Amino acid sequence: MNKNINIIIGAIVLVVILGGAFILLDGNSGEMVINEEMEMKTIEEQEVTEEKPMTKESDAIKKAGTYEAYAPEKVALASASHNVVLFFRAPWCPTCRAVDADIKANLTKIPSSLTILDVDYDSGTALKQKYGVTYQHTFVQVDAQGNMIKKWQGSPTLSALVSEIK
Numbered sequence: 001m002n003k004n005i006n007i008i009i010g011a012i013v014l015v016v017i018l019g020g021a022f023i024l025l026d027g028n029s030g031e032m033v034i035n036e037e038m039e040m041k042t043i044e045e046q047e048v049t050e051e052k053p054m055t056k057e058s059d060a061i062k063k064a065g066t067y068e069a070y071a072p073e074k075v076a077l078a079s080a081s082h083n084v085v086l087f088f089r090a091p092w093c094p095t096c097r098a099v100d101a102d103i104k105a106n107l108t109k110i111p112s113s114l115t116i117l118d119v120d121y122d123s124g125t126a127l128k129q130k131y132g133v134t135y136q137h138t139f140v141q142v143d144a145q146g147n148m149i150k151k152w153q154g155s156p157t158l159s160a161l162v163s164e165i166k
Helices: 002-026 028-051 056-060 072-077 094-105 125-131 158-164
Strands: 066-069 083-089 114-120 138-142 148-153
Touching (some): 072 083, 072 114, 083 125
Parallel strands (some): 066 114
Antiparallel strands (some): 083 138
């Protein structure tokens, strides 16, 4: 009898652990945890960069561009020498998740002249209306005033996204 109870308790514990792992890795809360970790990493990298004086070795290292959550003031980063692209993605969209994962896996390959802003397709209604976005997995290149330069859909990788930029 005790052996059966131990097996049942073990099975319940295993189900709870696997369920928690699934939620963290695949659900919306998992997306939020990953985004928070990325934001913390970006903040830590900025602090390290600010604390270290520039040396010949660090001058030679090319700083990568960024992939971060959308905020209206970040659009102003756009200039003649710096591109800003809005990535309208939904957490439930498989192709969005694939390109999001590719961008995150290649953060150091984002050109230093590029900022990619992650816009939540489900809650970014005003931005979708402004740029005529009707489909998730849409990219919009904007200038510093937020005017659309170019709009496209479906770049499957970071390199494909970069190749589309004007």
